[in-house]
Amino acid sequence: ILEKPADKIRVDSEPVKRVELHLHTIMSAMDATNTIMDYCLQAKKWGHTAIAVTDHGCIQAFPEAQKAEKETNVKIIYGTEAYMVDDHFTCVYNPINLKLENAKYVVLDFETTGLSNKYDDIIEFGGVRVEQGMVVDSLQTFVNPKKKLSNFTTELTGISDKDVMNAPTIEQALRMIKNFIGDAVIVAHNAEFDIGMLNAALVKIGQDPLSNPVIDTLSLARTIYPHLRRYTLGYICHQLNVEYNEDEAHRADYDARVTSEVFLYMIHHLDEKLNVRNLKDIDCIPQPDAIKMARPKHVTILAKDEIGFKNLFKLISFSNVDYISDVPRLPRRLLEEYREGLIIGSACFNGEIFDLMTRESDERVQEAMKFYDYIEIQPLGNYSWLVDTNRIENMDVVKRAIFDIVKNAEIIGKDIVATGDVHYLNPEDKIYRDVYINAEAVGQRKHALFDYRGRVKENPDQYFRTTDEMLKEFEFLGKDRAYEIVVTNSNKISNMTVSLKPIKDKLSTPKIEGVDDTLRNMVYENAHKVYGKDLPEIVEARIEKELASIIGNGYAVIYYIAEELVKKSNSDGFLVGSRGSVGSSFVATMAGITEVNPLKPHYLCENPDCCYSDFDLPNDVLSGFDLEAKVCPKCGHLMKGNGHNIPFET
Numbered sequence: 001i002l003e004k005p006a007d008k009i010r011v012d013s014e015p016v017k018r019v020e021l022h023l024h025t026i027m028s029a030m031d032a033t034n035t036i037m038d039y040c041l042q043a044k045k046w047g048h049t050a051i052a053v054t055d056h057g058c059i060q061a062f063p064e065a066q067k068a069e070k071e072t073n074v075k076i077i078y079g080t081e082a083y084m085v086d087d088h089f090t091c092v093y094n095p096i097n098l099k100l101e102n103a104k105y106v107v108l109d110f111e112t113t114g115l116s117n118k119y120d121d122i123i124e125f126g127g128v129r130v131e132q133g134m135v136v137d138s139l140q141t142f143v144n145p146k147k148k149l150s151n152f153t154t155e156l157t158g159i160s161d162k163d164v165m166n167a168p169t170i171e172q173a174l175r176m177i178k179n180f181i182g183d184a185v186i187v188a189h190n191a192e193f194d195i196g197m198l199n200a201a202l203v204k205i206g207q208d209p210l211s212n213p214v215i216d217t218l219s220l221a222r223t224i225y226p227h228l229r230r231y232t233l234g235y236i237c238h239q240l241n242v243e244y245n246e247d248e249a250h251r252a253d254y255d256a257r258v259t260s261e262v263f264l265y266m267i268h269h270l271d272e273k274l275n276v277r278n279l280k281d282i283d284c285i286p287q288p289d290a291i292k293m294a295r296p297k298h299v300t301i302l303a304k305d306e307i308g309f310k311n312l313f314k315l316i317s318f319s320n321v322d323y324i325s326d327v328p329r330l331p332r333r334l335l336e337e338y339r340e341g342l343i344i345g346s347a348c349f350n351g352e353i354f355d356l357m358t359r360e361s362d363e364r365v366q367e368a369m370k371f372y373d374y375i376e377i378q379p380l381g382n383y384s385w386l387v388d389t390n391r392i393e394n395m396d397v398v399k400r401a402i403f404d405i406v407k408n409a410e411i412i413g414k415d416i417v418a419t420g421d422v423h424y425l426n427p428e429d430k431i432y433r434d435v436y437i438n439a440e441a442v443g444q445r446k447h448a449l450f451d452y453r454g455r456v457k458e459n460p461d462q463y464f465r466t467t468d469e470m471l472k473e474f475e476f477l478g479k480d481r482a483y484e485i486v487v488t489n490s491n492k493i494s495n496m497t498v499s500l501k502p503i504k505d506k507l508s509t510p511k512i513e514g515v516d517d518t519l520r521n522m523v524y525e526n527a528h529k530v531y532g533k534d535l536p537e538i539v540e541a542r543i544e545k546e547l548a549s550i551i552g553n554g555y556a557v558i559y560y561i562a563e564e565l566v567k568k569s570n571s572d573g574f575l576v577g578s579r580g581s582v583g584s585s586f587v588a589t590m591a592g593i594t595e596v597n598p599l600k601p602h603y604l605c606e607n608p609d610c611c612y613s614d615f616d617l618p619n620d621v622l623s624g625f626d627l628e629a630k631v632c633p634k635c636g637h638l639m640k641g642n643g644h645n646i647p648f649e650t
Contacts (some may be wrong), residue, residue, distance in 0.1 A: 009546075010426070012046035014467035018487050019494040020301055021052045021077065021345065021378065021462070023581065024420035027060040030440045033432045035426040036061045036076075039464060040068040042425060046466055050494045052077035054300055057328040062502040069499075077497050078303045079315060081347060082330045083296035085323075089219035091282050093191070094211050098279040100267055105130040105215075106444050107260040108177075108183040110197050113145055113156045115392065116358035117193075117200035118404075119397045121145035123164050124157070125177055126252030128260050133267075135260060139180045142167035142252040152390040159252050171205050174198075181212065189233050189259045191216035196359045203361070210636045211280060217263055220282065220529050224269055226289040233259060240265045292325040296353040300345035300376065300419075301336070302497060308341025309500050333370075339447055343496060345528060346372045351382055357401050357408075358392070365405075374415040374493060377402050377485065379473035379511065381461030382421055399476060406477065406485075418486045423462040434459050509554045510561070518558045520547060522563070523590040528603070530590075530609030537614075539586075542599060544588040546648050563591045584646040598646035603627065607637035614639070626643040 023039060024032035026412035034054050043051045051074055053065050059080055069076045082478060107126035114120030122143045129137040143160070144167045152158050168176070172323030177198070188194040191214050198392060199209035221231050228239060238242035242261045248254045270276040276286060303309040315338055319328035335344070346353040346369070353375060356365045369375060380399070386392040392401075409416045424433050438457055465473070467487060512518075531539050550556055566576045578594035588594045601624035606611040612634040621627065 003131040005043075007413070008345070010466055010469075012048070012466035013466060014349060014471070014487070016487055016491075017046065018467040018470055019046045019052070019077075019420075020211055020422060020464065021302065021490055021493055022081070022347070022378075022594055023052055023418060023422040024081070025061040025064075026424070027058055028056040028388070028435045031056060031423060031433070034427055035405055036065045037068045037071075038425055039422070040065075040072040040074045043074045044072040048074060049491075050075035050077055050497075052079050052302060054079045055080045055303070056081050057083055057316075057319060057330075059312070059502070066502055067314075071353070075497075075499055077494060078312065078500055078502065079301050080307065080312065081333070082299050082301055082315065082319065083327045084299040084332050084335060085119075085291050085292070085294040085296050085329045086260065086354075087331045088283075088287055089216075089290045089294065089335065091216055091219040091285075092279060093195070093214040093216070095280045095283065098185070098213070100198050100270065100277055101132075101280060103279065104182075104184040105187050105263070106181045107256050107259075107263060108194060108198075109188060109255040109259065110194050110433070111159060111252045112650050113147075113149065113153050113252065114393050116392060116397065116401075117196040117625040118358055120197075121402060122170060122197055122201055122391065123149070123153070123159055124174070124252040125254040126254070127180055128175070128208075129180070130187075130260050130264070133264055135257070137175065137180075138253065138257070141173055141176060141255045144169055149392070150393070153525065155625075159251075161443075164223040165578050170201055174201060174205065174207070176211075179647065181210070184212065186212050187217060187259065188214070189255070189262075189265050190218045195357070200359070200361075204538075210339070213262070213556070215279075215282070215347070217259060217266065219585065220266055220343050221262075221590070222290070222293045223285050223287050224274065226287075226293070233262070236262055240271075256561045262317075291329055291331060294329075296327060296329055296350075297353070298357070299349035299372075300347045301492075302343040302345070302493070303341065303343045303500060304500075305495050305499065306329060308343075309465060309502075311341055313337040313339055317478055317591040328452055333485070338458055338646050342637055343373045343493060344371070345417065345419070346375045348378060349386060351376070351564055353405060354401065357405050361409075362404070362408055365408050367401060369412055369414050371551050372414065374417045374489070375405060375409040376419045376421075377405055377423050378419060379461070379465065379470065381473075383460065385460050389411040395532075403477070415492065416488045417489045418474055418484045419490075420470070421462050422464045425464050427463045428470055429463065430461065431458070433462075464566075476562075506521070506556055512557050512560065515560050516551045516556045517612075519551070519560050523547065523587050526590045526592065530611065531613055534616065536613055538599065538615055541592070542586045546585060549648075550585075550587060559587065559593065562593050566593050579649075584648050586648065596646075597644065598641045598648065599643040600629065600645045601641060601643040603630065603634040603640045604642050605635060605637055607632065607635050610635040610637060612639070 002458050023035045039051055053061050057062055062078060065076045106127050106129050110122050111124035112120050112122050123145055124142050126140045128135045142164045144164050149161050163300055176482060195214050202209055218231055221236050234244045237258060240262060244258055274283060303312045315330055318334055319330040323329040331567045350370055356368050380395055383398045387394055392398055406416055471482050474486060527535055527539060549560060569576050578596055582588050582594050583596045584598045586598050590595050601617055601621045603614040612632050624641035624643035629640050632639045
């Protein structure tokens with residue numbers, strides 16, 4: 001690796017340094033390029049006091065992180081970026097007691113300039129009224145957004161500036177739409193988006209949002225057809241033999257009509273196969289696969305103390321064992337159950353807060369923020385992918401969203417922290433991550449690699465930033481506020497955490513109540529069975545010597561667990577051999593862990609009522625098994641040799 005020219009070396013010149021609380025290492029598979037040691041060495045050069053490691057759904061970097069902390073003296077904040085999911089889909093909003101066969105429905109769809117109901121505009125409405133299983137009326141209208149449409153919008157929807165130029169204004173269109181809907185049950189595919197657009201538009205012009213019951217055919221399909229691989233409208237139509245023309249799709253009137261046909265199939269399925277005939281009963285349908293199908297929300301989890309560290313390990317185990325799917329998923333209810341000792345951050349644009357900020361009311365966003373201990377925002381370059389893929393119109397909209405997040409967090413008193421969501425060390429390293437991401441996209445046959453113009457999509461700028469660089473990123477919020485979220489609050493979170501060690505450097509045995517006495521009693525009980533009521537001095541002396549060492553050093557629990565394992569194995573017909581220090585331990589012999597008797601060679605009477613033993617043998621006897629059997633002088637039964645003269649010196 002060539003050294004950089006002096007003018008290319010980045011330095012952190014701020015007197016008080018920030019702390020990076022959101023960072024990925026190479027253990028975020030195919031998504032990051034550097035080891036935690038690389039980051040810690042850089043942090044040390046810059047004078048940073050701490051750094052967090054938050055790999056995707058795993059904690060595999062922790063051992064190296066512990067080593068890096070020791071070598072660099074940069075405190076490691078241990079954490080993860082988890083894939084949080086809710087384990088139930090909402091199929092019906094505003095449910096009422098209403099028989100499905102008697103209901104009047106309006107199935108609707110909107111075409112818009114983007115995916116945000118706060119920052120984008122409606123450009124077309126399409127709806128059909130369904131009564132008694134038949135379409136009885138329809139409405140289609142373009143809407144003038146009073147701005148030029150993007151090329152992407154026109155490419156996707158086929159709607160041009162000419163179509164909307166002389167169309168009704170949003171005020172005029174909403175009047176028509178409200179009259180058309182009336183008191184009907186609203187039906188839409190991904191209703192959260194469509195109803196969100198409709199209600200946001202109503203609020204913008206000073207009207208109340210609609211309170212009609214709403215059925216989401218997307219969530220309903222996931223509930224009643226859990227076997228499907230995808231839940232796009234086109235794929236569901238194919239599975240239900242509903243005609244679907246890709247050339248006509250993404251037009252509001254066509255999608256509304258097709259959705260109505262899908263919905264009629266679903267009503268029939270609810271009635272005939274699930275015995276569900278009332279609107280209020282739909283959300284009572286079991287959803288055992290909901291966790292696997294729900295869209296994960298990224299969430300940052302940091303361990304504050306030893307209790308949190310243990311809970312973090314539990315959550316990682318749950319997500320990677322019980323809820324593994326395309327990614328290790330973590331039910332929100334489990335995070336709530338085990339959040340003691342943890343600090344929860346709102347993560348990146350794939351998290352819940354940024355998503356809600358672009359499509360829900362401030363009140364809804366504030367309610368969601370209450371779940372988190374701090375709210376994250378990232379540099380504008382981190383959001384470039386959203387603009388490049390036309391999920392958000394431009395960077396001005398990103399700025400507005402960040403402004404709104406900060407405003408709402410401050411209203412409810414939540415700390416706002418600027419994090420880097422770091423995936424590589426230096427700006428020039430971005431190309432290596434691009435190779436990872438694009439290679440994975442090609443390997444998985446994803447279409448996300450190219451945009452609608454055939455260009456390779458741009459990945460975000462997510463390098464490890466200095467304090468100076470991060471302060472500059474947030475100048476648009478004002479210098480004082482930028483300093484607070486970049487420096488003050490990141491150090492505040494860091495100071496809430498203590499130094500932790502994932503790999504203990506001291507003995508840390510399991511804890512079982514009374515295990516010392518349990519082992520002692522077990523050993524003496526078996527020793528009396530073998531050597532009689534009055535133990536030979538050599539036997540008792542050896543037991544006491546070993547127990548003093550075993551119990552005194554905290555190993556009694558290990559012996560007890562080993563005894564339970566061996567007993568279970570032997571009872572199942574599997575023999576257990578011994579090696580190493582187990583073979584030299586007479587306590588292990590008397591506990592039933594091993595058959596090897598390490599005492600000096602001796603004779604032992606096999607009569608359980610006698611138990612006579614003779615240790616007075618010549619020194620040239622190396623093993624009791626070399627001795628020939630002889631008659632017990634006490635009871636006349638046969639005596640056999642045992643013992644191997646193995647000292648207990650571990």
